[in-house]
Amino acid sequence: MDVTTPSPRRGQGEGVQYIELYAECREMINSHAAPLLNEPREKAYEDFCRLGLPTQKLERYKYTNVAESFAPDYGLNLRHIDIPVSPYKTFRCDVPNLSTSLYFVVNDRFYDKVLPNAPLPEGVLVMSLAEACVKYPHLIEGKYGRLARSSKDGLNALNTMFCQDGLFVYVPQNTIVERPLQIINILRSDVDLMVNRRVLIVVEDGAEVKLLFCDHAIDDHQFLATQISEVYVGENAHLELYELEETHVKSHRFSNMYVDQQRNSTTTIDSLTLHNGLTRNRTDVTLSGEYAETRMFGCVIADKKQHVDNNTLIDHRMPNCQSTELYKYVLDEEAVGAFAGRVLVREGAQKTTSQETNANLVATDTARMYTQPMLEIYADDVKCSHGSTVGQLNNEALFYMRQRGIPLDEARMLLKFAFVGEVLDSITLEPLRDRLRYLVEKRFRGLLSKCEGCKLCK
Amino acid sequence: MLEIRDLHASINGKEILKGVNLTVRDGEVHALMGQNGAGKSTLSNIIVGHPAYEVTEGSIIFNGQDLLAMAPEERAHAGIFLSFQQPVEIPGVSMNNFMRAALNAKRKAQGLDPIPATEFLKLMRERRKIVELDSKLANRSVNEGFSGGEKKRNEIFQMAMLEPTFAILDETDSGLDVDALRIVAEGFNKLRKPETSALVITHYQRLLDYLRPDIIHVLIGGQIVHTGGPEVATMIEQGGFDQFINPTPNPQK
Numbered sequence: 001m002d003v004t005t006p007s008p009r010r011g012q013g014e015g016v017q018y019i020e021l022y023a024e025c026r027e028m029i030n031s032h033a034a035p036l037l038n039e040p041r042e043k044a045y046e047d048f049c050r051l052g053l054p055t056q057k058l059e060r061y062k063y064t065n066v067a068e069s070f071a072p073d074y075g076l077n078l079r080h081i082d083i084p085v086s087p088y089k090t091f092r093c094d095v096p097n098l099s100t101s102l103y104f105v106v107n108d109r110f111y112d113k114v115l116p117n118a119p120l121p122e123g124v125l126v127m128s129l130a131e132a133c134v135k136y137p138h139l140i141e142g143k144y145g146r147l148a149r150s151s152k153d154g155l156n157a158l159n160t161m162f163c164q165d166g167l168f169v170y171v172p173q174n175t176i177v178e179r180p181l182q183i184i185n186i187l188r189s190d191v192d193l194m195v196n197r198r199v200l201i202v203v204e205d206g207a208e209v210k211l212l213f214c215d216h217a218i219d220d221h222q223f224l225a226t227q228i229s230e231v232y233v234g235e236n237a238h239l240e241l242y243e244l245e246e247t248h249v250k251s252h253r254f255s256n257m258y259v260d261q262q263r264n265s266t267t268t269i270d271s272l273t274l275h276n277g278l279t280r281n282r283t284d285v286t287l288s289g290e291y292a293e294t295r296m297f298g299c300v301i302a303d304k305k306q307h308v309d310n311n312t313l314i315d316h317r318m319p320n321c322q323s324t325e326l327y328k329y330v331l332d333e334e335a336v337g338a339f340a341g342r343v344l345v346r347e348g349a350q351k352t353t354s355q356e357t358n359a360n361l362v363a364t365d366t367a368r369m370y371t372q373p374m375l376e377i378y379a380d381d382v383k384c385s386h387g388s389t390v391g392q393l394n395n396e397a398l399f400y401m402r403q404r405g406i407p408l409d410e411a412r413m414l415l416k417f418a419f420v421g422e423v424l425d426s427i428t429l430e431p432l433r434d435r436l437r438y439l440v441e442k443r444f445r446g447l448l449s450k451c452e453g454c455k456l457c458k
Numbered sequence: 459m460l461e462i463r464d465l466h467a468s469i470n471g472k473e474i475l476k477g478v479n480l481t482v483r484d485g486e487v488h489a490l491m492g493q494n495g496a497g498k499s500t501l502s503n504i505i506v507g508h509p510a511y512e513v514t515e516g517s518i519i520f521n522g523q524d525l526l527a528m529a530p531e532e533r534a535h536a537g538i539f540l541s542f543q544q545p546v547e548i549p550g551v552s553m554n555n556f557m558r559a560a561l562n563a564k565r566k567a568q569g570l571d572p573i574p575a576t577e578f579l580k581l582m583r584e585r586r587k588i589v590e591l592d593s594k595l596a597n598r599s600v601n602e603g604f605s606g607g608e609k610k611r612n613e614i615f616q617m618a619m620l621e622p623t624f625a626i627l628d629e630t631d632s633g634l635d636v637d638a639l640r641i642v643a644e645g646f647n648k649l650r651k652p653e654t655s656a657l658v659i660t661h662y663q664r665l666l667d668y669l670r671p672d673i674i675h676v677l678i679g680g681q682i683v684h685t686g687g688p689e690v691a692t693m694i695e696q697g698g699f700d701q702f703i704n705p706t707p708n709p710q711k
Contacts, residue, residue, distance in 0.1 A: 160602075191584075194540070347496045394546075394548075396546045397546050398548075399509065399530065400506075400546040401530070401541055402530040402534070403506050403507075403531075403533075403539075404534055404556070404562050404616060404620065405531050405561075405563045405564045405567070405620065406556075407531050408529075410559060412549050414559060415548070415551070417550075417551075418548065418549060418550025418599075419550060422550065430695075
C-alpha cells in the first residue's frame with residue numbers, strides 16, 4: 001500500500017513528527033479533501049504546534065499515555081488510495097430482527113459503492129462528510145469544528161489537521177427515522193495505519209434517530225484511530241447513540257465526542273467496549289436548553305493488558321435539566337480501567353437533577369481501576385448525587401451457586417454478567433439488547449478473543 | 459449413605475469439631491441439636507465443602523465416595539443439598555437463569571443434555587406449588603428483596619427442583635412464623651422418598667414435630683455427646699442442654 005509515514009522524532013516535545021508530517025504534506029492533504037475541511041486546517045496546525053499531544057499532566061488525560069500510542073511509525077493514507085475491501089460481503093448481516101440501515105466506513109472513508117436498499121425518510125442524509133461538504137455546504141458550515149475546538153484539545157487539533165473524510169448524518173426538522181442506522185467502522189490495512197476520522201451528526205428540531213456504531217479491525221496490524229464527533233441535537237429532538245467497540249489488542253482508539261443539546265431534547269449515549277487494545281473515549285455533553293435530558297451508559301469488559309479510559313463531562317448550563325450516568329467495568333488479568341466523570345452544574349442551572357454512578361469489578365490482583373466521579377455545583381436548588389465502588393466477586397454468592405451444582409467458572413460468569421446487566425438493560429433497542437447480551441456472555445466465556453468481523457452481524 | 463468418622467475441623471485456626479462420628483442410612487432423617495456455637499453449622503458447611511473451613515482429621519464417605527476430595531459442585535452433583543441458614547442474595551441473576559444453570563450442570567455431570575425450555579418452565583411451575591411460592595419469583599433475582607420466609611421457602615423450592623438424595627436443613631425454621639414453618643415442613647415431607655435422607659439442624663422441637671426424625675443427635679463442644687430417638691427432643695425441651703454436659707443430670711433442675 002502506498003502510504004505516507006511520519007519520521008519519528010522523540011524527545012522533542014510530544015508529537016513533533018506529526019507537525020513535520022503536516023508541514024511536508026499539507027498540499028497533498030488539501031488536494032484530497034473538500035474546501036470546507038481544508039479551511040480550519042492551518043489554524044489547527046498552529047494550535048497543535050502550541051498544544052502538542054496531550055500529556056498526563058493535563059487533568060483530563062491523567063490516566064492514559066497518549067504519546068506512547070502515537071509514537072510508533074504508522075502509515076497515513078493521505079492520497080486517498082482505494083483499499084480493496086467489499087464490506088457487504090465480509091459483513092453480511094444475518095441477525096434476526098436487527099433490521100438496520102447498514103453503512104460502512106472503511107478507515108476514514110465512507111463506503112459508497114453499495115448502499116442499503118431501504119429508502120431513508122425524505123431529506124435524511126447518511127453520507128461521506130467530504131461529499132457533503134461539496135453538495136450540502138450550508139449544512140456543514142458553522143457546525144464543523146464548532147463543538148470540537150482545535151484550540152482546546154491537542155487531539156482535536158491533530159484530527160482537524162489531517163482529517164479528509166468521515167461520516168455525515170443529517171435528520172431534518174420533525175423527521176423520524178424509524179429504522180436504526182448502523183454504521184460499521186472498519187479498520188483495514190496491509191501496514192500499520194493511522195486513521196483520522198470525523199463524524200458530524202445533526203438532528204434538527206423535533207427529529208428522532210437511533211444510531212449504532214460498531215468498530216472493528218479486520219487486519220492483524222497496529223491501528224491508531226482518532227475520531228472526533230460533533231453531535232447537534234435540536235429542540236424536542238431525540239437521539240439514541242450506541243457505540244460498540246470490538247477491535248483487537250493492536251488497536252488504539254482515541255475518540256472525542258461533543259454533544260450539544262437544545263431545549264426539551266433527550267439523548268442516550270451507550271458506550272460498550274467489548275474488546276480492544278487501548279481505548280480512550282472522551283464524551284462531553286452540553287445541556288444548552290431547558291428541560292433537556294441526558295442518559296449516559298458505559299460497559300467495559302477488559303482483560304489481558306487492555307486499557308480503557310472513559311472521560312466524561314456533563315455541562316448543565318440551563319435550569320430544569322436531567323442527567324444520569326452509569327458506567328460499569330469488569331477487569332480481569334492485567335487490564336487497566338479508568339473512569340473520570342465530571343458533572344458541572346453552572347450558576348443559574350436551578351432544578352438540575354443529576355446522578356452519576358461508576359461501579360467496578362476487579363477480578364484479579366493485577367488488574368487496576370482508577371475512578372474519579374466529580375460533582376461541581378454552582379446553583380443552590382439542585383438534586384445531585386455521585387458515587388463509585390470497586391469490588392471483587394462475592395465469595396458467598398459463588399459458594400451458594402456451587403452448592404447448587406454450578407461450576408466455579410460458570411458461577412463467576414453469571415456474577416460478572418449480572419454485574420453489567422444493568423447497563424445492557426438500558427438499551428431500548430430490544431434486538432440489540434438481546435444480541436449484546438449474547439455477545440457479552442460470549443466475551444465472558446472467552447469466545448470473543450479477537451475480532452473476526454462484525455460479531456453483531458455474523 | 460453418609461458416614462462421618464472422627465471428624466476434626468477448624469476455621470481460622472480455631473478447632474470447632476473435635477471428633478464427630480455420624481452415620482446416616484438411606485431413607486433416614488436425623489436431627490442435630492445443640493447450643494449456639496456447638497459446631498452444627500460448621501458440620502453442615504464441611505459436608506458441602508465451604509472453602510472457609512479446614513478439615514484437620516477424619517473422613518466423610520458419601521455413597522462410597524470420598525466426599526472431602528470433591529469440589530462443592532461435584533458434591534452437589536452427587537446429590538448433596540444444603541438449605542442455607544442465611545440464603546445469599548445474588549442481584550442481577552434471575553431465579554430462572556440460576557435454576558436452569560444448576561439443573562443443567564447436574565444433568566451434564568450425569569451425561570444428559572440440557573433440559574428443554576418448555577420442560578424446564580413446567581418443572582418450575584410444578585415445584586413452586588410445593589412451597590406456595592409466587593409465580594413472579596422466576597424473574598426476580600435470587601433471594602433479592604425476598605422476605606425471611608420467602609427465602610426459606612425458596613431453599614425448599616430449589617431442593618424440589620434439584621431432587622437431592624441427601625439434604626441438610628440448617629435452621630430452616632429460624633425466622634419463620636407458624637404458617638411459613640408449616641409450609642416449609644410440609645413441602646419437605648412431600649419430597650421425602652424411601653431412598654432420600656436428611657440431616658435437620660434446629661434449636662426447636664416444633665420443626666421436628668412436623669418432620670418426625672428417626673434419630674436425634676446432641677452436639678456439644680464439637681462432639682456428639684448423645685444419640686437417641688424422638689424422645690431426645692422432648693428431653694431437651696424440658697431439661698435444656700445442661701443435662702448432656704453433666705453426664706448425671708440433676709433431676710431437680
